[in-house]
Amino acid sequence: MEKSGKARKSLKASKELSQIIVDYYTECMQASKQGKPVGWMPPMNGAIEIFYAMDLQPFFPENWSPVCAAFGLAPKNFEVAENMGYSMDLCGYLRNIIGYVHGPMKDGDKTLGGIPEADLIISPGGGCNPLMKIFHELERRFPKAKVLRADLPQVPLQDIEPHHIDYAVSEMKRAIRFLEETTGRRMDYDKLKEVVRLSDRACELWNEIMSYRRCIPAPFSAAEIGIMFVVITRQGTRIAVDFLEKVLEEVRERAEENSGVIENEEIRLFWDNIPIWYNMGLLNYFEKMNGVVVAETYSAAFSLRLDTENPLEALAHKSLTSYPLVSCVSVEKRKEMVLKACKEYLIDGVILHRNKSCVPITLGQMDIKKELFQELGIPSLIIDADHMDERNFSVAQFQTRVDAFMEMLHKKSG
Numbered sequence: 001m002e003k004s005g006k007a008r009k010s011l012k013a014s015k016e017l018s019q020i021i022v023d024y025y026t027e028c029m030q031a032s033k034q035g036k037p038v039g040w041m042p043p044m045n046g047a048i049e050i051f052y053a054m055d056l057q058p059f060f061p062e063n064w065s066p067v068c069a070a071f072g073l074a075p076k077n078f079e080v081a082e083n084m085g086y087s088m089d090l091c092g093y094l095r096n097i098i099g100y101v102h103g104p105m106k107d108g109d110k111t112l113g114g115i116p117e118a119d120l121i122i123s124p125g126g127g128c129n130p131l132m133k134i135f136h137e138l139e140r141r142f143p144k145a146k147v148l149r150a151d152l153p154q155v156p157l158q159d160i161e162p163h164h165i166d167y168a169v170s171e172m173k174r175a176i177r178f179l180e181e182t183t184g185r186r187m188d189y190d191k192l193k194e195v196v197r198l199s200d201r202a203c204e205l206w207n208e209i210m211s212y213r214r215c216i217p218a219p220f221s222a223a224e225i226g227i228m229f230v231v232i233t234r235q236g237t238r239i240a241v242d243f244l245e246k247v248l249e250e251v252r253e254r255a256e257e258n259s260g261v262i263e264n265e266e267i268r269l270f271w272d273n274i275p276i277w278y279n280m281g282l283l284n285y286f287e288k289m290n291g292v293v294v295a296e297t298y299s300a301a302f303s304l305r306l307d308t309e310n311p312l313e314a315l316a317h318k319s320l321t322s323y324p325l326v327s328c329v330s331v332e333k334r335k336e337m338v339l340k341a342c343k344e345y346l347i348d349g350v351i352l353h354r355n356k357s358c359v360p361i362t363l364g365q366m367d368i369k370k371e372l373f374q375e376l377g378i379p380s381l382i383i384d385a386d387h388m389d390e391r392n393f394s395v396a397q398f399q400t401r402v403d404a405f406m407e408m409l410h411k412k413s414g
């Protein structure tokens with residue numbers, strides 16, 4: 001059986017991305033050494049913009065997990081977490097980060113230069129239960145860190161009302177007061193406005209970049225999804241905007257030249273659920289059968305535009321809706337999102353990653369599968385795997401099932 005591993009990239013920008021990743025973690029460590037407060041927080045909510053506007057250093061433990069998977073650290077981290085009593089059925093991000101902070105980090109691991117200790121912990125109110133538990137556990141690991149527990153309700157996307165936004169704005173103000181009191185830094189509201197403008201510009205660029213994947217052939221595939229690193233860690237900065245402008249230019253050029261990922265794109269695929277971080281090369285596996293993964297659920301999480309005239313309201317809205325885009329959302333809404341994407345991206349087949357350790361995003365996949373076929377005649381394939389834990393995945397089984405699925409799709413398309 002063929003082995004996979006790292007994803008094969010076709011965008012030139014992916015080289016620059018590697019440097020951006022290194023620079024980000026270097027900056028986190030330098031901030032810590034220079035006394036700039038480092039705050040650990042979940043991604044995809046308004047805290048990042050507040051941090052950059054106040055010249056504080058944001059750090060994202062959830063995002064460190066794919067780094068651990070890529071560097072082969074995850075198995076060791078799972079061992080540490082399981083020895084502490086954490087069940088292997090729990091979210092892979094949760095087990096990985098808990099294992100890392102109690103194991104390799106304490107032992108002085110220097111992957112990408114290492115990661116800084118937490119001075120501040122921003123514990124989320126939204127998101128899923130495992131995510132909230134990660135931050136509770138981190139409070140025990142970093143007992144000196146000052147903790148802000150955000151109190152954000154989990155409101156289904158379609159049910160958000162003005163009073164939810166008003167309440168979330170009051171939480172944004174509470175977060176700013178907390179940061180001013182604990183760090184002695186003041187919020188500069190003009191700077192916040194500029195940060196939100198940059199954040200919105202990054203989302204606008206992200207949407208435009210993704211829209212080019214509707215072209216046939218698609219100028220890039222899900223194997224490049226690592227570009228989302230900038231919208232997770234650098235949201236609200238020029239670094240994200242400058243990088244995404246370059247990506248857009250390259251993608252536009254490739255689309256205009258009809259330059260695809262492979263020479264003969266015949267089958268267009270959609271990937272549902274989180275990628276398999278320890279084996280991103282699997283996203284290229286479809287290519288030898290003239291298939292390209294042209295869209296995925298995950299990318300929708302970074303498409304939210306912000307009201308740049310009202311920064312606090314914009315961040316409140318973002319904090320209420322970013323997580324629901326991928327997890328805390330009704331099955332009906334998820335179905336609607338997947339079907340809409342499949343129509344827009346002219347999808348022939350869907351890969352439903354049944355993710356053993358992420359129940360929130362896996363929930364409803366059988367309904368989605370049924371609806372895809374009944375409404376759009378699109379066949380789908382369920383792949384049993386795990387976004388972080390290799391022990392819940394068989395490459396051989398993946399390849400056998402994908403081979404049969406692709407053969408069926410080729411026959412169907414004639």
Ligand code: SF4
Nearest residue numbers: 091128130131327358
């Ligand atoms: S949404 Fe899934 S992967 Fe993300 S933190 Fe929650 S359980 Fe883990």
